[in-house]
Amino acid sequence: MSLGVRDILNKPRLLPGTSACPGCPENIALKSISMALGENAVFIVVAGCSSIIQGMGPKSTYNYPVLNIAFAAGPAAAAGMAKAFKMRNKNIKPVVWAGDGGTADIGFASLSGAAERNDNILYICVDNEAYMNTGGHRSGSTPFGAKTASTPGGKKENKKDLPLIMMAHHIPYVATASVGYLHDLMEKVKKARSIEGFTYIQVLTPDPYGWMFDPSKTAEVGKLAVQTCYWPLIEYENGKLTISQESMHCLDRRTRKPIDEFLKIQGRYKGVSPEIVKGLEEYIDRMWERIKSIYEGKVIL
Amino acid sequence: MKMISKVISGNEAVALGVKLSRVKVIAIYPITPQTYIIEELAAMRDKGELDAEVIRVESEHSAMAAVYGAASAGVRVYTATASQGLLYMHEMIWWVAGSRIPIVMTVGTRAVGAPWNIWNEHTDFMSERDSGWLMAFASTPQEALDLTIQAFKISEDEKVFLPMMVGMDGFILSHTKTRVYIPSQEEVDSFLPPRKQPYVLDPEDPVDIGNMFQPIDYMKFRHSMHLAMLNSKEVIKEIGKEYEKKVVPVGSYSSLNESYKLDDAEYALVSMGAWSLDAMQVVDELRNMGVKIGLYRIRYVRPWDEEDIKRKLGDKDGILVLDRSVSFGRGGHLYLELKATLPDVNIKGVVTGLGGVAINKDSISSLTKKFIEGKTDGEWFYPSEVEKVELRSPRYIK
Amino acid sequence: MLEIRFHGRGGQGVVTAANLLAIAADIEGFWSSAFPFYGAERRGAEIEAYCRIDSQPIRITSPIEYPDYVVILDPSLLKISNPLKGLKSNGVVVLNSPSEPRLSYTTFYVNATQIARELGLVKSGWPLVNVVVLGSLLKAVNYISLPSLEKAIDEEFEGKIAELNKKAVRIAYEKTTVVSPIVA
Amino acid sequence: MSLDYQFFPVSRPSEGGGGKTGNWRIVKPVVDLNKCIGCKACFLWCPENTIIPTDGKVSINYEYCKGCGVCSNVCPVKAISMVSEND
Numbered sequence: 021m022s023l024g025v026r027d028i029l030n031k032p033r034l035l036p037g038t039s040a041c042p043g044c045p046e047n048i049a050l051k052s053i054s055m056a057l058g059e060n061a062v063f064i065v066v067a068g069c070s071s072i073i074q075g076m077g078p079k080s081t082y083n084y085p086v087l088n089i090a091f092a093a094g095p096a097a098a099a100g101m102a103k104a105f106k107m108r109n110k111n112i113k114p115v116v117w118a119g120d121g122g123t124a125d126i127g128f129a130s131l132s133g134a135a136e137r138n139d140n141i142l143y144i145c146v147d148n149e150a151y152m153n154t155g156g157h158r159s160g161s162t163p164f165g166a167k168t169a170s171t172p173g174g175k176k177e178n179k180k181d182l183p184l185i186m187m188a189h190h191i192p193y194v195a196t197a198s199v200g201y202l203h204d205l206m207e208k209v210k211k212a213r214s215i216e217g218f219t220y221i222q223v224l225t226p227d228p229y230g231w232m233f234d235p236s237k238t239a240e241v242g243k244l245a246v247q248t249c250y251w252p253l254i255e256y257e258n259g260k261l262t263i264s265q266e267s268m269h270c271l272d273r274r275t276r277k278p279i280d281e282f283l284k285i286q287g288r289y290k291g292v293s294p295e296i297v298k299g300l301e302e303y304i305d306r307m308w309e310r311i312k313s314i315y316e317g318k319v320i321l
Numbered sequence: 322m323k324m325i326s327k328v329i330s331g332n333e334a335v336a337l338g339v340k341l342s343r344v345k346v347i348a349i350y351p352i353t354p355q356t357y358i359i360e361e362l363a364a365m366r367d368k369g370e371l372d373a374e375v376i377r378v379e380s381e382h383s384a385m386a387a388v389y390g391a392a393s394a395g396v397r398v399y400t401a402t403a404s405q406g407l408l409y410m411h412e413m414i415w416w417v418a419g420s421r422i423p424i425v426m427t428v429g430t431r432a433v434g435a436p437w438n439i440w441n442e443h444t445d446f447m448s449e450r451d452s453g454w455l456m457a458f459a460s461t462p463q464e465a466l467d468l469t470i471q472a473f474k475i476s477e478d479e480k481v482f483l484p485m486m487v488g489m490d491g492f493i494l495s496h497t498k499t500r501v502y503i504p505s506q507e508e509v510d511s512f513l514p515p516r517k518q519p520y521v522l523d524p525e526d527p528v529d530i531g532n533m534f535q536p537i538d539y540m541k542f543r544h545s546m547h548l549a550m551l552n553s554k555e556v557i558k559e560i561g562k563e564y565e566k567k568v569v570p571v572g573s574y575s576s577l578n579e580s581y582k583l584d585d586a587e588y589a590l591v592s593m594g595a596w597s598l599d600a601m602q603v604v605d606e607l608r609n610m611g612v613k614i615g616l617y618r619i620r621y622v623r624p625w626d627e628e629d630i631k632r633k634l635g636d637k638d639g640i641l642v643l644d645r646s647v648s649f650g651r652g653g654h655l656y657l658e659l660k661a662t663l664p665d666v667n668i669k670g671v672v673t674g675l676g677g678v679a680i681n682k683d684s685i686s687s688l689t690k691k692f693i694e695g696k697t698d699g700e701w702f703y704p705s706e707v708e709k710v711e712l713r714s715p716r717y718i719k
Numbered sequence: 720m721l722e723i724r725f726h727g728r729g730g731q732g733v734v735t736a737a738n739l740l741a742i743a744a745d746i747e748g749f750w751s752s753a754f755p756f757y758g759a760e761r762r763g764a765e766i767e768a769y770c771r772i773d774s775q776p777i778r779i780t781s782p783i784e785y786p787d788y789v790v791i792l793d794p795s796l797l798k799i800s801n802p803l804k805g806l807k808s809n810g811v812v813v814l815n816s817p818s819e820p821r822l823s824y825t826t827f828y829v830n831a832t833q834i835a836r837e838l839g840l841v842k843s844g845w846p847l848v849n850v851v852v853l854g855s856l857l858k859a860v861n862y863i864s865l866p867s868l869e870k871a872i873d874e875e876f877e878g879k880i881a882e883l884n885k886k887a888v889r890i891a892y893e894k895t896t897v898v899s900p901i902v903a
Numbered sequence: 904m905s906l907d908y909q910f911f912p913v914s915r916p917s918e919g920g921g922g923k924t925g926n927w928r929i930v931k932p933v934v935d936l937n938k939c940i941g942c943k944a945c946f947l948w949c950p951e952n953t954i955i956p957t958d959g960k961v962s963i964n965y966e967y968c969k970g971c972g973v974c975s976n977v978c979p980v981k982a983i984s985m986v987s988e989n990d
Binding site: 059060061062064071072074075076077078080082083084085086087088089090092093094095096097098099100101103104105106107108112114129130132133136137139 | 345346348373374376377378379380382383384385386387388389390391392393394395396398412413416522523524527528529530531532533534535538
């Protein structure tokens, strides 16, 4: 695959000089997504790192119309906004920008409500697998065994399967992406934007400070998550699941990279016990069994 | 021109007011006793009488978020709630006020649990008085309609740019059907200009609403809200006068609050909401008995018309404040406000009518007489027949 | 001021009856107000609703404790509670009853259940007696005419239901019997 | 009535909302233009949008570059080296 920017050549609408930590994966995601979206977008940013990343008023480094909003309110605000633009005959699909805490936990009712109503929204969940803005506390999207500020002994429960939950809402489009694979992410954003109704993309955004790795490795960790099949790249469109090229090898256990390669680079899994590694491997196996069943049409959602 | 009148409830009157105000996005979520405002609006929408989008949200928090999102995109919006719903919205209510986006909401007032209670009181409404919303309270279905239409114009005034809620006693007003004069669309259009707001989300001219600011800026924003609230008093009066002239000339909106037979009064009753009508009746009856008494009806909790209260009530020998809400251990909210406004006047407060306890004219009359005789020392009042009832509540037993 | 209190069961249309009377009174040029006492009750439970009629705007908002008229949609309520509570000594009862009642008040009665059934005014298995009984009430209250009530019915209902109710009201008006108070 | 008291919590898109973030840097990326093949991977992955495609290759906006080193790692030909600011 060429590393050229191909046909996605909109100017990035993230302005330099943000308040993000160096190597921030959310910034990488926002920048690429803005290149895919182009000009005609409005962002609703729920509480999280991105509330701060924009910078200090009266300046904002997000070169979009932005509505900042309380933690649990993003999808509902976007729903209202979508209707308002419709009443004003403007073809704008509001974009909700939320972290995994805002998606899996506190904002879940609002997310589910807007999805069930199939409001015309593009929902982006930037999943760094914890409440990073407060100092890295476990969320419903934190994986098994990960050490966080509120689970210093490692999380005891598995990561919530948000993409599957969203598929069960029968919305027209669900996809996952990773900041390790930006072309894939941009293609998915372009597609989601063109579809009428509720579209959901969950982007894995490995956080150097919460996951404890060298910030220069952000893209690599994003790639390793996919290569070890910890994070699947999939699309679910009109009831049909497809697996992105980067994840096809995960269908067969034997072609998966060992999970250890993903874990050893992160401080949150430092000194991890073999039981936890085994637990994560089982989690990955079960996840891919599910994905495979849906992919092969054995399970219809 | 002959005005059209109909016998309708407070809820129906409000729904008509919303429709006449050309609202474009409405978020609806059911909670007694406001539910049939939103049912009416949904029905109007489905019949094609209302050119608006109706969003059936999954919670009150989302209801306020949805109208906030829509309003920030530049259209007139509306929602309604009560009780637990208002409390669930609380976070968004503050968020909206801080962002200075005009929004109008109705609160069909109702008690707050636990225990469950669906009946009228004002505690839910009064619990939002520090949020930065303008807060008016109706005493009749007519006033609920009038204030709803005025609320859009007031909140969208450039001197104000704050959201506004209109309270209405749950059941007592929301469900009471009585004659209401309904303005024509032309009359309302001549009064209410197209939507105005300080900024709109638009890709052609991007703004970022509500990102982080330095402490000094934040404090300036808060100060600005404070001044806008103070300046809204003049705006409310001007708009009230214009409303009387152009829309429904049956109410009196040239002042924030209503004064009844206060000029030569030695004593005054202070109240808010539907029971103020009963209190007026009491004033008439006591005047017939030679007691010089009047009524001051609070219509606006925010802004608080300090100057008018000082002018109208500052010289009274005694003031009795009736409250349908309480700050535990301190007393009724209106009483506390009055006391802060007139520290040197003899003011007593009575908390009563909570959780739907019916307070009739006779109760208000006996309370007032006791007060004038100097027997009331600030208290909780139970109607006479209730005192005889053995409370069925369990008591704490060691 | 005339104060009328309605008693019935949840699902019988007690609230609508009070509303219709208020609308009819308004059409006659009076001021009126109508409201229910809402409990957490459901279908079958006792419900009260109130209607006040006056020649000037009404300033009383509390439930009616000492009514001039009591309208009872379901005669069984007389046995299980006290709908006549507070009724003024010269007050009047309007009752849906299949047989002649024996009450210590002047009573206007009609078999509204039968009228509703015969006309097919039935909803979810229950005869809709609320509007029917208003026909009897009009016989007792002189201030409001049948045409005004019919107009009110047209405002509240549409099509066949409106026609049936208007028919029912006329039948009830004609069939209503007055019974003098039983002196104890 | 003067409207001078009205202040609103609204911002405009602008560089440097987080300050002059170039000051955060302890190492800085230096591009070897002889090695650079113009693939734009560094531009794509730069979290700060401080790498700008220029004349078929790239240049760096040092005013805001935080020196995270992501660009150096994603470069397929290792044309970007991270150099200490103290050197």
